[in-house]
Amino acid sequence: MDAIGESGKKLKSIQDQSFFKRIPNDWRRNKGVYLLAMLPMLYYIIFRYTPMFGLVIAFKRFTPGGGIWGSPWAGLANFKMFFGSYYFWRLVSNTFLLSFYNLIWGFPIPIIFALLLNELKSSRFKKAVQTITYMPHFISMVVICGIVLNFVSQNGLITSLLSYLGMPANNLLLDARNFRTVYIASGIWQEMGWSSIIYIAAISGLDQEIYDAATVDGAGRWRKILHVTLPGILPTIVILLILRIGAMMNIGFEKIILLYNPSIYDSADVISSFVYRKGIIQADYSYSTTVGLFNSVINLFLLICANMLSRKVNDTSLW
Amino acid sequence: MKKMICALLSLLILSACAQAPAGNAPASDAPASTIASAASEAAAPETVEAPYQMTFYMPLLGSNVIASHAEVKAANIIAEMTNVAIEWIHPPIGQEKETFNIMVASGDFPDAIYYRWTDYPGGATKAIADGFLIPLDPYIDQLANLTALFAEIPEIEKQTKLDDGRIPFMPAAANDLRRRAFDGYLIRQDWLDKLGLQMPETITELHDVLAAFKDQDPNGNGEADEIPLIVDKTANYIRSLASAWGVRDSFQLDPSTKKVAYGPIMPSFKEFLAEMSKWYAEGLIDREFASIDSKMADSKIAGDIGGTIRGNTATFERYMNLMTDSVPGVMWRGIPFPTNGGSPAYAYDENRVRLVWGQGVGVTTGSDNPEAVLRFLDYGYSKEGYDYYGWGVEGESYTKENGEYKLTDIITNDPDKLPTTSAILRYAFGNNGFAKVHNFDFWSATELNNEPSKSANELWFTADNSLLLPLLSLTEEESIEYANIMNEVTTLFDEILFKIVMGVDSVDSYDNFVSIAKQMGIDRAIELQQAAYDRYLAR
Structure with missing residues (x-):
C-alpha cells in the first residue's frame, strides 16, 4: 500500500514540473519505452519531415548546380503555369x-x-x-x-x-x-x-x-x-x-x-x-x-x- | 537494465539493417575500382603521383556479355596509361533517363558522365548554365588529340562547339557521314519473292505491298495472322513515314523556304495522318501497337508474322540470328525511303547529317581533378586510343599485318555464338558510343559484315537530307521558354497522333490540334529554333 501511495505522490510531483524538467525525469524511469518510440520518430523525422523542406523548390527555378537552397527564386510562376x-x-x-x-x-x-x-x-x-x-x-x-x-x-x-x-x-x-x-x-x-x-x-x-x-x-x-x-x-x-x-x-x-x-x-x-x-x-x-x-x-x-x-x-x- | 540492453541491441540491429542497402549499391561496382586501381598500381613506378580516383557514369553496353565496363580491357589499359582509376556507375537498363535525372537532382555528381546531352532539358548549354557541366575550353591545352581531330575534320569542331565557341563535352564523333546512315525500314524479302512483288519505292507501292502481306498469307500457315507493319508504343515507326510527305514529327527545315518549321502543324501532315489512319483501319499497322514494347515487337517478328519494321544496320544480323532456325529462307532487306507523288526520297533521321550527335562525355562540377579526367578522355581521340577502343588489344582481340587489321577468332567465332559487335565488348567498346572517333572502316568491317546491311547502308545513304536540321543549341533563357512550350505541345501531339491513327478521333480533329498548338505558343518555339539555326549557320 505504502509503495503505491509513494509512487502516486511522485507522479503528481512530476506532473507539476515544467515539460522540459519532466522529460529527463521520465527518461530515467522509462528508458526502454523512449528508445522504442525513438525508432518510429526517427523514421518520420528523416523520411517524412526533412524532405518537406525540399518543397521550397516549388517557388524556385531549380538548377542542379544551385541545389535546393542556391537556386533562384521564381515566386508563384510555377503555380501560374500549372x-x-x-x-x-x-x-x-x-x-x-x-x-x-x-x-x-x-x-x-x-x-x-x-x-x-x-x-x-x-x-x-x-x-x-x-x-x-x-x-x-x-x-x-x-x-x-x-x-x-x-x-x-x-x-x-x-x-x-x-x-x-x-x-x-x-x-x-x-x-x-x-x-x-x-x-x-x-x-x-x-x-x-x-x-x-x-x-x-x-x-x-x-x-x-x-x-x-x-x-x-x-x-x-x-x-x-x-x-x-x-x-x-x-x-x-x-x-x-x-x-x-x-x-x-x-x-x-x-x-x-x-x-x-x-x-x-x-x-x-x-x-x-x-x-x-x-x-x-x-x-x-x-x-x-x-x-x-x-x-x-x-x-x-x-x-x-x-x-x-x-x-x-x-x-x-x-x- | 536488461530491458535497456535489449532495446539498444534492437536499435543497433535495425540501424545496421537500414544501412545495409545503401552500402550495397556502390559495392556492386566495387570490382571496377579494384581492377582499375590494381592496373594503375602496376603503372605506379613511372608516375610518382597516385592515380586519380574518378567516377564515371555510363549506361552499361551489352549486359549479356559484361557486368561492368571494368571488364573492358581497353578502358583499363588507357586508364592505367593516363594514371586514373575508374569506378564505373551503371544505371539500371531501361531506366537510364530516370536514373540520370534523379542523380542530377541529388547534387551528388560523378566526375564524368556519358549521356545524350540533347536529352538534358535545354541541352548542353543549359547543363553548363545550371552549374552541372564544366565548359572544357579552358583546358584546351590538355586536349591535344581532340584539337588535332578538329584540325583534321573542321566539321566536327563546328558541330561540337556551342554558338559561343565553348566545348561542352568530349563528343562521340563520326569521321564519315556514311557511318551515320544506319536507320531505315526493313522488309521480308522472302515474302516479296513468294508473292512475286517488287521492292516498294513509293508510298503507294508500300501500301500495296503491305496489303498483299495482309491478304495473301506470305508465311503460308493458312491464317491471316500477318502484321504487315510492326510498330511499338512509341509509334516511332509510324512517325518516320511522315518524311514521304515532306514533313517530320518535330522541327525540320521546310525544303521550299529553307526555314525552320514544325512538321506537325504543316498542311501535309494532315494528309499523312489521313493515310496512316486508313492503313490502321485496313489492318496494315499492328492494331495494338499503342500497348506493346520493343521486346513484344521483336517476338512478333520472331513469330514469323511481321512483314516490315523500322530498324538499323545491326538489326539485320540480329533478326537473322533470331529466325534462321525457325523460318527457313528468311531474308530481310532495307527499303529505300519512299517517295510520294514525285517528291524526293526524304530521310527522317536527323542523325544522318550529324557527325556529332549530342552524345559524349561531360565533366561535372563535382570533379576534383578535371585535368586528370580529360587526360583520360582525350587519349580516346588519338590513333592508339582509337585502336584500343575500337579493336581492343593487339594480339588478343585483333592482329595487325602490314597495316591491315583483323579480328581474331575469339571475337569472330565466339564460343557463346555472340555477334561480333557484342563479343568485342570484353576488349573494346567497338561501335558503341564513347568519347572517341567512330571510324567508318571499323564499323563497316563489323556491323556491315552481311550483304543486306551493307547494301542497306549504301541505299539509305543516298536519301535526301533536306528536311534535317543540324544539332542546334539554345541559350539558357531561350531553353526555359522553349521547354515550357514544347512540353505541352508534344504531349498533345502524341495524343492526337495516336487517336487519329487509331481512328478514335476523326482526321478533322487535327485542325483543332493546330489551333491549340498555336495558343500554346508553337510559333514562338519555331522562332527560337530559327534563331538557333541562324546562329549555327554563322558559326
Missing part, C-alpha cells in the same frame, strides 16, 4: 474521378468479403480462401500490370471472354472509356483479401455474448450481421474511410504509368503520372514539385473535412 496549363482541368478531374470510383467500388468490397468470410463454418476452407485472396497482394506491381496488360490485349483472356459475350475483341486499354474499369477492377482483385484482414480482426474482437443474446432474441444470420457485426466494426470502418478520403487524390503513379499509353491520356493521365513525366522524365523539377504540392494541399483539405464530418456525425474521428 493553373494556366491546358491540362490542368483534365488532370484534376481524372485524378478525382479515378479516386472517387476507386473509393465507391474498392472500399465496401473488403468489408463485404470479411463479413462473408466470417459466416463460413469450415475453418480450413476459410483459411484456404484467405490465403488465396492474399496472394496477389504480394506480387510486385510490375508483374501485376504485366498480367493485366496481357489479359486485356487483343488476344488476351479477358478480351476473349468478352468477345464470347458479343463484345468486339479489341485491346481494352486502347479505349479511354475502359481505363478506369480496368484499373479499379484489377486493384480490387489484388487488394481485396489483404484489406479485409483488418475487418476480420475487428470482427473477431466482438463479444460472443452479444451474438448469443441476439440468437436468443430470435435473430437470424442476416439480422446478426446487420445489427451486431456491422455496428461493432463501424468505428474501424469510419477510421479507415477517413484515412482513405485523406489519401483520395493520392493515386500512385506506378500502376498508372505501367498501364497507360498516349491514346488514353484522356482518362488515364492523373496528377501523379504527370508529376512523374515532368519531374523524372523531362527533369522539370520545380514545376513537378509545384504540381505535387498542389495535390498534397487538396489531400490535406479533404482529410480535415472528412474528419470534421465524422466527428459531427458519430463521434469517431482521428483527432
Whole structure:
C-alpha cells in the first residue's frame, strides 16, 4: 500500500514540473519505452519531415548546380503555369474521378468479403480462401500490370471472354472509356483479401455474448450481421474511410504509368503520372514539385473535412 | 537494465539493417575500382603521383556479355596509361533517363558522365548554365588529340562547339557521314519473292505491298495472322513515314523556304495522318501497337508474322540470328525511303547529317581533378586510343599485318555464338558510343559484315537530307521558354497522333490540334529554333 501511495505522490510531483524538467525525469524511469518510440520518430523525422523542406523548390527555378537552397527564386510562376496549363482541368478531374470510383467500388468490397468470410463454418476452407485472396497482394506491381496488360490485349483472356459475350475483341486499354474499369477492377482483385484482414480482426474482437443474446432474441444470420457485426466494426470502418478520403487524390503513379499509353491520356493521365513525366522524365523539377504540392494541399483539405464530418456525425474521428 | 540492453541491441540491429542497402549499391561496382586501381598500381613506378580516383557514369553496353565496363580491357589499359582509376556507375537498363535525372537532382555528381546531352532539358548549354557541366575550353591545352581531330575534320569542331565557341563535352564523333546512315525500314524479302512483288519505292507501292502481306498469307500457315507493319508504343515507326510527305514529327527545315518549321502543324501532315489512319483501319499497322514494347515487337517478328519494321544496320544480323532456325529462307532487306507523288526520297533521321550527335562525355562540377579526367578522355581521340577502343588489344582481340587489321577468332567465332559487335565488348567498346572517333572502316568491317546491311547502308545513304536540321543549341533563357512550350505541345501531339491513327478521333480533329498548338505558343518555339539555326549557320 505504502509503495503505491509513494509512487502516486511522485507522479503528481512530476506532473507539476515544467515539460522540459519532466522529460529527463521520465527518461530515467522509462528508458526502454523512449528508445522504442525513438525508432518510429526517427523514421518520420528523416523520411517524412526533412524532405518537406525540399518543397521550397516549388517557388524556385531549380538548377542542379544551385541545389535546393542556391537556386533562384521564381515566386508563384510555377503555380501560374500549372493553373494556366491546358491540362490542368483534365488532370484534376481524372485524378478525382479515378479516386472517387476507386473509393465507391474498392472500399465496401473488403468489408463485404470479411463479413462473408466470417459466416463460413469450415475453418480450413476459410483459411484456404484467405490465403488465396492474399496472394496477389504480394506480387510486385510490375508483374501485376504485366498480367493485366496481357489479359486485356487483343488476344488476351479477358478480351476473349468478352468477345464470347458479343463484345468486339479489341485491346481494352486502347479505349479511354475502359481505363478506369480496368484499373479499379484489377486493384480490387489484388487488394481485396489483404484489406479485409483488418475487418476480420475487428470482427473477431466482438463479444460472443452479444451474438448469443441476439440468437436468443430470435435473430437470424442476416439480422446478426446487420445489427451486431456491422455496428461493432463501424468505428474501424469510419477510421479507415477517413484515412482513405485523406489519401483520395493520392493515386500512385506506378500502376498508372505501367498501364497507360498516349491514346488514353484522356482518362488515364492523373496528377501523379504527370508529376512523374515532368519531374523524372523531362527533369522539370520545380514545376513537378509545384504540381505535387498542389495535390498534397487538396489531400490535406479533404482529410480535415472528412474528419470534421465524422466527428459531427458519430463521434469517431482521428483527432 | 536488461530491458535497456535489449532495446539498444534492437536499435543497433535495425540501424545496421537500414544501412545495409545503401552500402550495397556502390559495392556492386566495387570490382571496377579494384581492377582499375590494381592496373594503375602496376603503372605506379613511372608516375610518382597516385592515380586519380574518378567516377564515371555510363549506361552499361551489352549486359549479356559484361557486368561492368571494368571488364573492358581497353578502358583499363588507357586508364592505367593516363594514371586514373575508374569506378564505373551503371544505371539500371531501361531506366537510364530516370536514373540520370534523379542523380542530377541529388547534387551528388560523378566526375564524368556519358549521356545524350540533347536529352538534358535545354541541352548542353543549359547543363553548363545550371552549374552541372564544366565548359572544357579552358583546358584546351590538355586536349591535344581532340584539337588535332578538329584540325583534321573542321566539321566536327563546328558541330561540337556551342554558338559561343565553348566545348561542352568530349563528343562521340563520326569521321564519315556514311557511318551515320544506319536507320531505315526493313522488309521480308522472302515474302516479296513468294508473292512475286517488287521492292516498294513509293508510298503507294508500300501500301500495296503491305496489303498483299495482309491478304495473301506470305508465311503460308493458312491464317491471316500477318502484321504487315510492326510498330511499338512509341509509334516511332509510324512517325518516320511522315518524311514521304515532306514533313517530320518535330522541327525540320521546310525544303521550299529553307526555314525552320514544325512538321506537325504543316498542311501535309494532315494528309499523312489521313493515310496512316486508313492503313490502321485496313489492318496494315499492328492494331495494338499503342500497348506493346520493343521486346513484344521483336517476338512478333520472331513469330514469323511481321512483314516490315523500322530498324538499323545491326538489326539485320540480329533478326537473322533470331529466325534462321525457325523460318527457313528468311531474308530481310532495307527499303529505300519512299517517295510520294514525285517528291524526293526524304530521310527522317536527323542523325544522318550529324557527325556529332549530342552524345559524349561531360565533366561535372563535382570533379576534383578535371585535368586528370580529360587526360583520360582525350587519349580516346588519338590513333592508339582509337585502336584500343575500337579493336581492343593487339594480339588478343585483333592482329595487325602490314597495316591491315583483323579480328581474331575469339571475337569472330565466339564460343557463346555472340555477334561480333557484342563479343568485342570484353576488349573494346567497338561501335558503341564513347568519347572517341567512330571510324567508318571499323564499323563497316563489323556491323556491315552481311550483304543486306551493307547494301542497306549504301541505299539509305543516298536519301535526301533536306528536311534535317543540324544539332542546334539554345541559350539558357531561350531553353526555359522553349521547354515550357514544347512540353505541352508534344504531349498533345502524341495524343492526337495516336487517336487519329487509331481512328478514335476523326482526321478533322487535327485542325483543332493546330489551333491549340498555336495558343500554346508553337510559333514562338519555331522562332527560337530559327534563331538557333541562324546562329549555327554563322558559326
